[in-house]
Amino acid sequence: MAPSADDIRKTVTKYLEAVAKGTVDDVLALFANGAMIEDPVGTDPRTTTASIREFYAVVEPLEQSAELVTLRIAGNEAAFQFSLVTHLGKQSMELSPIDVMTFDDEGKILTMRAFWSQEDMITR
Amino acid sequence: MAPSADDIRKTVTKYLEAVAKGTVDDVLALFANGAMIEDPVGTDPRTTTASIREFYAVVEPLEQSAELVTLRIAGNEAAFQFSLVTHLGKQSMELSPIDVMTFDDEGKILTMRAFWSQEDMITR
Numbered sequence: 001m002a003p004s005a006d007d008i009r010k011t012v013t014k015y016l017e018a019v020a021k022g023t024v025d026d027v028l029a030l031f032a033n034g035a036m037i038e039d040p041v042g043t044d045p046r047t048t049t050a051s052i053r054e055f056y057a058v059v060e061p062l063e064q065s066a067e068l069v070t071l072r073i074a075g076n077e078a079a080f081q082f083s084l085v086t087h088l089g090k091q092s093m094e095l096s097p098i099d100v101m102t103f104d105d106e107g108k109i110l111t112m113r114a115f116w117s118q119e120d121m122i123t124r
Numbered sequence: 125m126a127p128s129a130d131d132i133r134k135t136v137t138k139y140l141e142a143v144a145k146g147t148v149d150d151v152l153a154l155f156a157n158g159a160m161i162e163d164p165v166g167t168d169p170r171t172t173t174a175s176i177r178e179f180y181a182v183v184e185p186l187e188q189s190a191e192l193v194t195l196r197i198a199g200n201e202a203a204f205q206f207s208l209v210t211h212l213g214k215q216s217m218e219l220s221p222i223d224v225m226t227f228d229d230e231g232k233i234l235t236m237r238a239f240w241s242q243e244d245m246i247t248r
Contacts, residue, residue: 005241042199070194070205072222072239075166079203079222079239081194098196098203100224100239115196115203115224117129 005073007107012071015109016082019059020066027056032108039114040097063087069096077102094122129197131231136195139233140206143183144190151180156232163238164221187211193220201226218246 003011011030018026028049037052038045046052069081083096097116104110127135135154142150152173161176162169170176193205207220221240228234 005243040198041201070220070222072205072241072244074164074239074241077165077239079224081196081205081222096194098194098205098222100203115198115201117196117198119129120196 001105002076003103003105003107008073008076008078008101008103009071011103011107011109012078012080012101013068016066016068019056020064020084024053024056024060028053030109032104032106032110035108035110035112037112037114039112040116041113076104092124094124095120125229126200127227127229127231132197132200132202132225132227133195135227135231135233136192136202136204136225140190140192143180144188144208148177148180148184152177154233156228156230156234159232159234159236161236161238163236164240165237183210200228216248218248219244 015027015030018030031052034047035052036045036047037055039055046055064087065085067083069083071078071080077100079098079100081096081098083094086093086095095116097114097120100113100115102110139151139154142154155176158171159176160169160171161179163179170179188211189209191207193207195202195204201224203222203224205220205222207218210217210219219240221238221244224237224239226234
């Protein structure tokens, strides 16, 4: 049975919390086995747990806050814009990508593709 | 050669203008041969010119205005949120989907997938 819109909304919310404030394990717990991430879109997809772990390990130690801007759910997929602010001492860097995810029957993430480019980064 | 970010931005801008104010031919001129649309995501994709024409013919006679909210370009793809307002006499209906498009080397649309559901429609 396909995941409900509510299942998808919960996973997206948990994902943003985990990326900003949680551990790599918190993030990985939201993914299905055999998941794929492509961040940003156009780069080589990561298809193994080790390579996905490596990707999120980079952001784990950063002081970050995340906020969901817009979420659109359709079928067993979602597209959402969010703002991710990284606090670096007195400076902060903001990126607000649009992510597209597909989900399995339990609402776990099968694929994550992030749409953004360098020019979308804002340093304050 | 891959389309530039500028090529992609131009096509997205023309697409919104054509959907809101143009003819079906204006819309179809932005698509590559062999294009596919899936609107909303989760419904059967339309893969023939005739079926794509049929889809846009429904909105052609409507009085509409469109506005780009957020555009994220990555590789030869783009994700963007836009607001589409349909004016129906004294009432108006607003929908702001997130669309994901892929583009060919000339910046023409190869695929369009629209993320939205009934609950995202706002009637005023």
